[in-house]
Amino acid sequence: MLELQNLTKRYGDVVAVDDLTFDVRPGVVTGFLGPNGAGKSTTMRMILGLDRPTSGSVTVNGRDYRTSTAPLHEIGALLDGKAVDKGRSARNHLLALGATVGVGARRVDELLDAVGLAEVARKPAGSFSLGMGQRLGIASALLADPSIVMLDEPVNGLDPDGILWVRSFLRSLAEEGRTVFLSSHLMSEMELTADHLIVVGRGRLIRDVSMAEFIASAWSDKVRVVSPDATALAGLLAAPGVTVTSSSPTELEIEGVPASEIGDLAARHGLPLHELVPLHPSLEEAFMELTKESVQYHGRTDGALPTTAAAAR
Numbered sequence: 001m002l003e004l005q006n007l008t009k010r011y012g013d014v015v016a017v018d019d020l021t022f023d024v025r026p027g028v029v030t031g032f033l034g035p036n037g038a039g040k041s042t043t044m045r046m047i048l049g050l051d052r053p054t055s056g057s058v059t060v061n062g063r064d065y066r067t068s069t070a071p072l073h074e075i076g077a078l079l080d081g082k083a084v085d086k087g088r089s090a091r092n093h094l095l096a097l098g099a100t101v102g103v104g105a106r107r108v109d110e111l112l113d114a115v116g117l118a119e120v121a122r123k124p125a126g127s128f129s130l131g132m133g134q135r136l137g138i139a140s141a142l143l144a145d146p147s148i149v150m151l152d153e154p155v156n157g158l159d160p161d162g163i164l165w166v167r168s169f170l171r172s173l174a175e176e177g178r179t180v181f182l183s184s185h186l187m188s189e190m191e192l193t194a195d196h197l198i199v200v201g202r203g204r205l206i207r208d209v210s211m212a213e214f215i216a217s218a219w220s221d222k223v224r225v226v227s228p229d230a231t232a233l234a235g236l237l238a239a240p241g242v243t244v245t246s247s248s249p250t251e252l253e254i255e256g257v258p259a260s261e262i263g264d265l266a267a268r269h270g271l272p273l274h275e276l277v278p279l280h281p282s283l284e285e286a287f288m289e290l291t292k293e294s295v296q297y298h299g300r301t302d303g304a305l306p307t308t309a310a311a312a313r
Ligand SMILES: Nc1ncnc2c1ncn2[C@@H]1O[C@H](COP(=O)(O)OP(=O)(O)OP(=O)(O)O)[C@@H](O)[C@H]1O
Pocket: 011, 014, 015, 016, 034, 035, 036, 037, 038, 039, 040, 041, 042, 043, 184, 185
């Protein structure tokens, strides 16, 4: 269990984390979601005691983490997947870490197998791809059998097979009763993994919500209809609480009537329908809508890059 209370971190004029209060509970996967620069890594560093809060507090299993007598049994963390000695093999890296917490070769080999690195266990970690490095980082986090697993962008660099593996792996850790807390800036990465969401933007809490509630709130009842008799259909649909807009003579966008009722109405009046499509926004769109005010770093979308001549001026 992690408990954050009014947690705040300032770096000079920058408020990286702004009065965050939320709990991360055991037995579920909690996703920590926010655009680039939202304060996710800073929050995770404060949870681990690597950064000191400007104000507010955070407790790990009810205590200040810095006073823990067995810190790696409490939280297994992956903050920077690249923080390994590149010349050392994956197995030796884990053995060296394991020696500091009383973990021996047997558990190291079990973990290498669990994360899918058994075959490359004796190769230098420096030769690993980004995804293999992430797997090694996850194995390091799990070494001391922690009750809390905290991972910063764990699927970064993984191929689709790796992403599926992380999803089912994290889910099984939560089912064992562990607290699983992972960050991402992509809703699509959370969609099938997280049971609960903490959404942040510019250091502030935007939503603390179950995935089921988030999905329900993202739902819209808009329906797109294509019909050669769109005008007649629009006339039949006119009623209080129903909005009908039209972008072409054969196309309607209808809000306030379920698709099934529109289909039945058209059938009763003998109006042909060429398309009848409920328009549900993707969760990614819902997340972007929620955080659009807090996105700090926007790329250009006009496709225009400065020319060499312009850059040289
Ligand atoms: N040591 C530091 N000194 C000054 N500013 C910092 C420092 N660390 C973070 N920041 C600033 O704090 C803000 C939050 O950064 P942080 O890395 O926590 O965000 P994030 O949500 O993890 O972003 P990303 O998804 O890009 O990793 C940013 O504006 C960042 O520039």
